[in-house]
Amino acid sequence: MQIIESAKTFDVAIVGSGAGGGMATKILSEAGFDVAVLEAGPHFDPQKEEDRNQLRWPWESPRRGASSNRRSFGDFDAAYGGWNIEGEPYTTEPGTRFAWFRSRMLGGRTNHWGRISLRFGPLDFKRKSVDGLGDNWPIGYEDVKPYYDKVDKLIGVFGTKExxxxxxxxxxxxxxxxxxxxxxxxxxxxxxxxxxxxxxxxxxxxxxxxxxxxxxxxxxxxxxxSAYADFSAGTCLIFPAQRGGGKVQLFTNAMVREVTTDKNGKATGVNYINKEDRKEYHLKAKVVVMAASACSTARILLNSKSSVHQDGLGNSSGLVGRYLHDSxxxxxxxxxxxxxxxxxxxxxxxxxxxxxxxxxxxxxxxxxxxxxxxxxxxxxxxxxxxxxxxxxxxxxxxxxxxxxxxxxxxxxxxxxxxxxxxxxxxxESVPQRDNFCEIDNNTVDEWGIPVLKFNYKWxxxxxxxxxxxxxxxxxxxxxxxxxxxxxxxxxxxxxxLTAPGEIIHEVGTTRMGNDKRDSVTNKYNQLHDCENVFVMDAGPFVSQADKNPTWTILALAWRASDYLVEQVKQRNI
Incomplete structure (x- = not known):
């Protein structure tokens, strides 16, 4: 298949428009970067009549609000997608009951969540020191606290001091x-x-x-x-970034196949299939931010093979996809x-x-x-x-x-x-190396991209x-x-006990660490193996905590974006 080259080279290509991708879009565009955002689903704005489900009566749905193939949580739920998406299968190893929820739309899975916005605590970053299981994060609460504070003030969260x-x-x-x-x-x-x-x-x-x-x-x-009173990445991060004068170009219905690299192994952009014309394009970028969700990012990295990255991009440790865990x-x-x-x-x-x-x-x-x-x-x-x-x-x-x-x-x-x-x-579950996702080379989706196979047991x-x-x-x-x-x-x-994946908190597939032999990214979400690729979803989590991951995704994405800006200023990237 002929791949169509983009005429323009962006400063940053961000794959995914959920919590991490939305935050990266806002911070990096406001820092002056020319940003491309690639989203596998359509544009979505709950203020527009064609997208609005709020305040509709049950009888306005032919199913009275019951679930449909497009919406697993009911016909009025905001999220397009679910655990099974037509044309986008995934497979499981015998004995595995993993259920993978995906949301194909601007804002991703932040359009469907309970808005439970909890900070990880000091113990949550250092659980191995408490029970001897798993690993400690290479960072602590004190490293993330300033960014939790910023997220609270930017987005808004109700609660009480306890x-x-x-x-x-x-x-x-x-x-x-x-x-x-x-x-x-x-x-x-x-x-x-x-x-x-x-x-x-x-x-x-x-x-x-x-x-x-x-x-x-x-x-x-x-x-x-429709009042934008609750948080979703589209309404609270991407739309303000566009209104604020930042250079943001959206590529919706763009199914990313791989991150492309040059002869030295440095990222040059991404290849994606446009779902509307079904043609493949190469979008050129100086930096790539992966924020497609823990499992989708792992899939793209594992499919990004080259002479330098023979086992997939960022996978010299063999750990991309491993240590997958859910609440x-x-x-x-x-x-x-x-x-x-x-x-x-x-x-x-x-x-x-x-x-x-x-x-x-x-x-x-x-x-x-x-x-x-x-x-x-x-x-x-x-x-x-x-x-x-x-x-x-x-x-x-x-x-x-x-x-x-x-x-x-x-x-x-x-x-x-x-x-x-x-x-x-x-x-909180305990991360296990043998709970993982990998590429199933015997199965492709309707876009011809090899799919994920899950191996997972509680x-x-x-x-x-x-x-x-x-x-x-x-x-x-x-x-x-x-x-x-x-x-x-x-x-x-x-x-x-629910099946893994059903709580939709999967994390850990590109875990962070100081040693590239037992981790995928460094403590700033940057790939050890490729300095101009960052992972800003829940993949870098070393452990999950008993808290919903979204607030930590947002805080770490902001922290990583600040680091990226500084590295570019210093000409290290």
Missing amino acids: NIPNEPDGFFLPPPKPRLHELYYVKAARKSGIPVIPSRLSILTKRINNQRGSCFYCGQCNRAC TGASRSVFIPQLMDRKIYNEDGTGGMHVYTPWWLNDKKLDFPRGYHIEVWGGMGMPSYGFGFNPNDLNKVTGGTIGGYGDSLRQDVKKYYGAVMGISGRG TEHEVRQAKHMQDTFEQVLEATGGILLGDKPGADRDYG
Whole structure:
């Protein structure tokens, strides 16, 4: 196939427009760099009528909001994509249950997330020093704190100062008050000796600039906010970079195949397929920033083979794709009779939990390492397909027949809706060298690019952690005075532990370190093997922590971008 050369050479080509790519776009363009952003999906702006899902009624969807091939989380969810995308397969080794979620659109997966915006704490960067497992990061909290501070102030996050050692406080906007179901959780958790604090979500409870509105509590952040009150990379980073006069050119529907290099092994740009005309192009750039997500970046690097980089770009250590790990997850729910027959009123609040439980047992000796936080869900948001409860579960505890058609269905929905509450654990797994993704040379996607094969198994560390979750869930939910739904999962089901990938927090495929023999990037996200290529997604994470990774991706991308600017000024790149 003939490859069409771009006439222009950009200062930087950024592959991916999610958290890391969006932050790199803003910082580097404002520093004067001429930036190209390549995104594998279409342009997306929730203020435009053709992209808006916010405040639409369920009947405006032919599926009443149910999921479709384009949207795994429901027809109104903002994210285009899911765990299975037509024409873009991936494979798994026998015995692997890895599920890979991809979002093909401007802003990437920041269009679908809970906006849970937690800093990693001092312990999270040095867990090997605590439990002897895995590896410490080559940096510590003190290295990242200045950038966490900048991210808080730029993007906005609500919360409260709590002075919990491994849950660092930041610069917080006022948090919303707990909703009724959350008050039941607060009372039950504290009765069980488990702490509860206000959530920390990147949603504006008051305005911080003239480019974004504040939250009006429709509870539909997952649909993407037309007021730009919640964080996504497109609306909060890339659009401001364009408005601020930075040189930013977007290449949407651009499926990147590989990073190209010269005879000395230095990056010269990227090759991509334009999904609209199905032709292949070479975009020339002096520096390449990979921010396509941990697994997509690994795939592109492994497919970027040359005479200098025979095993893939940045892979002299053989570690590109290795140490892949995701958050653990498990859940349980409860029916609370006192919440039946509630008066219908607007308690939607933000599109996420107003309270949560941070990990509270760092000082206790347990039969598993690391820990987890607890998320809370429930309430009376806008009903959609499924109504928020399973009639079969409620029939077991009420002894009745719930559901049916017509008036009886409407009466049951009004009677029981809002009376189910649930909690979920999200925990830290221990990185394993033998959990990895690699190129499957026997399978290509519809663009002719070899796909990823996943090799992944949970260890006993994660299984025992899930058991602790279930024991905790049972204790707390019984303390609500409600009736637990479903059976408590046992050892035969790994205590309800989700499949790897299902929590969509995968990290670690291009881990950072000081020694190129056991890492892929240095502590500034720069490839050891190729000085003009940086990785600014979650790939460089050495470990995950029990926190959502987005805030750390943003902070590290800002830090790496500052370093890149300085290296260019010094003519080291």
